[in-house]
Amino acid sequence: MTPGQQRTLISAVLGTAIGASLGVGAYTFVYAKGGSYLTDNPAACANCHVMNDHYSAWLKSSHRSVAVCNDCHTPSGFIAKYATKASNGFWHSYAFTTGDFPDPLRIKPHNLDIANNACQKCHAEMTASMGIHGGSVSCVSCHQFVGHME
Amino acid sequence: MNSSPVPGRSTRFIVTLSIAATLAAVAGVALLVNILERKQEGQNPFYRVVELSDTTESPEIWGANFPQQYDDYRKTVDQVRTRYGGSEAVPKTPTDADPRSIVAQSRLEEDQRLKTLWAGYAFATDFREERGHAFMLEDQLFTERQTVAQQPGTCLHCHASVYVPYMKAGNGDLIKGFEAINKLPYQEAKNLVTHPVACIDCHDPKTMQLRITRPGFIEGIRAFKASKGVRDYDVNTMATRQELRTFVCGQCHVEYYFQGKEKRLTYPWSNGLRVDDIFQYYEEKKFKDWTHAETGADVLKAQHPEFELWNQGIHARSGVACADCHMPYKRVGALKISDHHVRSPLLNVNHACQTCHRWSEEELKSRVEIIQGRTYTMRNIAMNALMDLIRDIRMARTGGRSNESLASARAYQRQAQFYLDFIEAENSMGFHAPQEAVRILGESVNFSRLGQAALREPVAERN
Numbered sequence: 001m002t003p004g005q006q007r008t009l010i011s012a013v014l015g016t017a018i019g020a021s022l023g024v025g026a027y028t029f030v031y032a033k034g035g036s037y038l039t040d041n042p043a044a045c046a047n048c049h050v051m052n053d054h055y056s057a058w059l060k061s062s063h064r065s066v067a068v069c070n071d072c073h074t075p076s077g078f079i080a081k082y083a084t085k086a087s088n089g090f091w092h093s094y095a096f097t098t099g100d101f102p103d104p105l106r107i108k109p110h111n112l113d114i115a116n117n118a119c120q121k122c123h124a125e126m127t128a129s130m131g132i133h134g135g136s137v138s139c140v141s142c143h144q145f146v147g148h149m150e
Numbered sequence: 151m152n153s154s155p156v157p158g159r160s161t162r163f164i165v166t167l168s169i170a171a172t173l174a175a176v177a178g179v180a181l182l183v184n185i186l187e188r189k190q191e192g193q194n195p196f197y198r199v200v201e202l203s204d205t206t207e208s209p210e211i212w213g214a215n216f217p218q219q220y221d222d223y224r225k226t227v228d229q230v231r232t233r234y235g236g237s238e239a240v241p242k243t244p245t246d247a248d249p250r251s252i253v254a255q256s257r258l259e260e261d262q263r264l265k266t267l268w269a270g271y272a273f274a275t276d277f278r279e280e281r282g283h284a285f286m287l288e289d290q291l292f293t294e295r296q297t298v299a300q301q302p303g304t305c306l307h308c309h310a311s312v313y314v315p316y317m318k319a320g321n322g323d324l325i326k327g328f329e330a331i332n333k334l335p336y337q338e339a340k341n342l343v344t345h346p347v348a349c350i351d352c353h354d355p356k357t358m359q360l361r362i363t364r365p366g367f368i369e370g371i372r373a374f375k376a377s378k379g380v381r382d383y384d385v386n387t388m389a390t391r392q393e394l395r396t397f398v399c400g401q402c403h404v405e406y407y408f409q410g411k412e413k414r415l416t417y418p419w420s421n422g423l424r425v426d427d428i429f430q431y432y433e434e435k436k437f438k439d440w441t442h443a444e445t446g447a448d449v450l451k452a453q454h455p456e457f458e459l460w461n462q463g464i465h466a467r468s469g470v471a472c473a474d475c476h477m478p479y480k481r482v483g484a485l486k487i488s489d490h491h492v493r494s495p496l497l498n499v500n501h502a503c504q505t506c507h508r509w510s511e512e513e514l515k516s517r518v519e520i521i522q523g524r525t526y527t528m529r530n531i532a533m534n535a536l537m538d539l540i541r542d543i544r545m546a547r548t549g550g551r552s553n554e555s556l557a558s559a560r561a562y563q564r565q566a567q568f569y570l571d572f573i574e575a576e577n578s579m580g581f582h583a584p585q586e587a588v589r590i591l592g593e594s595v596n597f598s599r600l601g602q603a604a605l606r607e608p609v610a611e612r613n
Contacts, residue, residue, distance in 0.1 A: 010164045015173035024178035032185050049192045049484035097177075097184045104482050104505045144508070 037089060038082075042068045050096065051107070057148035071119040072147055073111065084114065104150070115147075116140055190482035202355035207314040212349040218482055222490035223349075226282035229254065234522045234579040237279040248292040254279040263533050266540055267567065270443025271451065272299040280454075280577065283492055286310070287346045296336070300434045302413040303339025304332040308402035310343035313350050313363040318342075328365040332413045352398040360394035361386050364401035366453045370417025371397065377420055395471035400457035403472075405572070407437060423458045425590050429565060438564075445543040446553070447560035452571035459576050463583030475502045518581055525573065525580025528591040532570045535598035539563055543603050551605075562601030569594035 001009075028034075036044035046055035060065055063072075074081040088111070095101040107115070119139040120127055127139065140146075158604035200214045213220025229252075237254035244251050257277045258264050266379070268274040276294035290309040295301075305502040306312055313324075319342065320327025333341050354361050362368055362385045389397055405428055409416040418435075421427035429450075438448035460466050465475070477488045478501035495502030496518060499511040507514055543559050569590050573580060580587030 006161070010161060010168075014164050014168045014171070017168045017175065021171045023177035024175050024182065028178050028182040028185070031182065047189055050481070053486065093181050094190075097181050102500075104501070147494060150505070 037085060040068055040070045042070075045069045048092070048096065054148050057150050058063070061146065061148050063147050066122070071121070072115050075114050075117065076121065112138070112140070119143075126136045188484040195485060197311040202348050204317070204350075204355055205314055206355055207311055207345060207348060207350055209345065209348040212353075212355075216349075218485075218487055219349075219490045224284070225491040226493070227284040228491075228493070229281060230493070230497055234520055234526060235279075235577060236494060236497075237281045247297070248294075250288065250292055253289075263531075263537055266444065266537060267533070267571070268451070270538075271440045273451065283347050287343070291340060301336035302332060302408065303334035303336055303342075304408050304413045304415045305336055306331065306339055306343055307364060307366055307415050308339075309346070311345040311348040312336045312343060313352050313531075316363075316365070319601050321372070324363070325365050329412065331598075332408075332415060336534065347402075351401075360391065360398050362389075362397055362401060366406060366415040366417055367397065367404070370404070370419050371400075372405075373417070374419035374423060377422055392469060392471055395473040396457070396466075399472040400478070403454055404458035405452055405455040405458055405579070407432075407439070408531040419458075423461050424586075425458070425569055428455075428458070428572075429568055432568075442563070442567075443542070445540055445560060445563060446547060446556070447543070447563045447567075449572075450568045452568055452575045454575050454577055455572055456577055456582060459572075459578070459586065460582040462586040465582070469500070470506075475566050478502045480504065521581050521584045522579040524590070525584065525587050528571060528588050528595075529570070529579075532566075532591045532594040532598070533574075535564070535595045536566050536570055539566060539598040539601040542605050546605050556605075559601040562597045562604060564595035566594045566601060569597065 033044070033047050036047060042055060042058065045051050058069070070081070074084045116138040123139075160564060171242050196215055198215055202212060202215065206212065207378065209223060213223075229237045231238055239252045240255050242248075242250055242253045254280065257279055258274070264277065265274045268277075272295040275298045278289070278293075281289060286309045290296075290305060306315075307328070312328075316324050317329060318327065318329030319330045331342065349355075352360055368385055372383045373387050375381075385397060401598055404417055406415055406417050408414065418428045418431040421431050421434075431506065432450055437450070439451045440449060441447070442449045456472075460472070473488060475495040476492050477490060478485050478495075478498065480489050480501050489498070489501065496515060499514050503514045504511070509517075539559070542554060543563060546556060546559070571591055573587050573594075576587070
């Protein structure tokens with residue numbers, strides 16, 4: 001095989017592999033309603049059945065009329081928000097595909113920080129005067145069910 | 151220099167990229183298939199492969215439609231210990247009378263004081279740690295208590311799947327069937343039943359909704375509600391779904407007695423559910439289970455009042471049902487199902503406790519064991535106090551004291567014994583209502599000591 005033929009063969013393999021993965025990726029994205037995850041619609045978070053209970057609990061919570069999932073579970077700022085969505089999207093897909101996740105679900109420290117900081121978006125006036133930023137006590141230590149029961 | 155290193159490097163790059171793209175495609179397909187499976191599971195929570203009717207008793211048939219629940223239900227054959235409860239498998243040589251090759255450990259051997267507590271009653275002959283639901287029928291059929299006492303068919307109410315047999319015996323009338331089978335001798339009635347508790351005992355075969363099938367509970371809860379001013383309470387139409395998630399268990403995990411010649415199973419709740427209300431009920435009815443062999447006192451046996459004690463605790467007050475901890479929800483793929491492997495929450499802390507309590511498993515388990523340890527200490531103090539009273543009455547009796555002069559001490563024994571047994575027979579070692587459990591034991595100690603004091607007072611002065 002001449003170097004030229006070799007390169008053609010390798011390029012064909014590469015092209016097929018990349019094409020297949022792009023194709024599968026695009027199909028999965030559409031099939032899994034990937035576009036909906038770019039919106040603020042809370043129903044999108046319950047595309048995946050694992051969030052059904054959280055979603056229905058939020059519908060009955062005191063915060064349902066003032067905050068959607070993204071208000072508390074993503075940071076402010078366009079880039080930070082979508083970086084968080086991308087990271088969580090990847091790790092959730094990974095965990096649910098492999099089945100390697102705790103039940104009942106447990107929020108990770110980074111996401112807990114995001115949720116905790118989100119309280120200040122609206123309640124800064126109250127929380128600033130309490131001086132409880134940082135440390136072991138967070139808003140959700142006590143108010144863990146304001147957003148949703150589970 | 152020729153150009154060979156350059157194509158080599160680019161070849162390696164291309165090969166690496168191809169492998170990465172291939173792996174990405176594999177991961178993408180894995181995700182895709184997973185989503186597909188979950189979507190399918192989410193669409194159909196179950197597949198109806200057989201028709202179930204109000205006469206379908208065999209859980210195996212129900213299991214065809216509900217394989218996950220059925221698999222878990224079958225796991226109640228397990229024998230696992232917790233610190234203060236749970237059964238241990240003890241090998242036994244099968245005999246004609248008792249073909250069991252494995253039984254649970256004897257509670258009488260663990261604590262000899264129980265034999266004195268129940269002297270003269272069948273429980274002093276054979277009393278073992280309860281095993282899982284799967285063994286409820288077998289363990290009742292072959293307990294030695296059957297050989298020392300003639301039991302009525304009433305016992306089957308809670309040791310077998312009786313809904314279909316009751317309906318048959320009553321020609322479609324549950325209560326009539328209940329009354330008919332109560333009156334039969336146990337050895338005859340046992341031929342009418344086949345299974346331990348089954349699906350149909352808690353579920354409507356058409357809708358799968360929870361329902362109450364046990365006449366004892368239907369009548370008992372009606373009497374209790376009447377005491378609260380609710381008239382003609384019909385549990386199957388008036389209870390909420392969350393209440394039913396407790397009531398189905400309360401069909402059997404309760405205090406009871408057999409009323410009158412008809413041996414009608416009765417839950418003594420018309421004054422209320424607290425131990426004091428129930429004791430008062432028995433006082434009003436002048437009911438006794440047996441006469442104590444050592445003291446001659448007319449005494450009562452408390453039986454597993456889990457429902458009553460739970461009702462006095464913080465979990466009941468917070469609206470937590472039996473099923474929330476003993477049959478917690480779990481995820482199976484896209485589905486959320488109740489775990490039908492009914493067992494101690496201590497064997498399933500993750501699902502049973504951590505859904506609400508955000509602490510580590512070790513921490514939660516040790517909190518429970520602290521409560522149980524304190525109850526156990528108090529139980530032993532109360533048991534010793536009662537042993538002292540029983541000994542004193544026995545000695546006074548053999549010393550020739552009159553029945554009249556023993557009456558007060560015997561009455562205290564009856565009360566001390568019932569209060570102690572209420573916690574001893576209850577299957578949570580106080581956890582279902584910690585403060586109430588310790589209060590009851592404290593009262594029991596007091597009754598025992600008052601009984602001893604009553605023996606010391608001359609009869610003339612006491613009157």
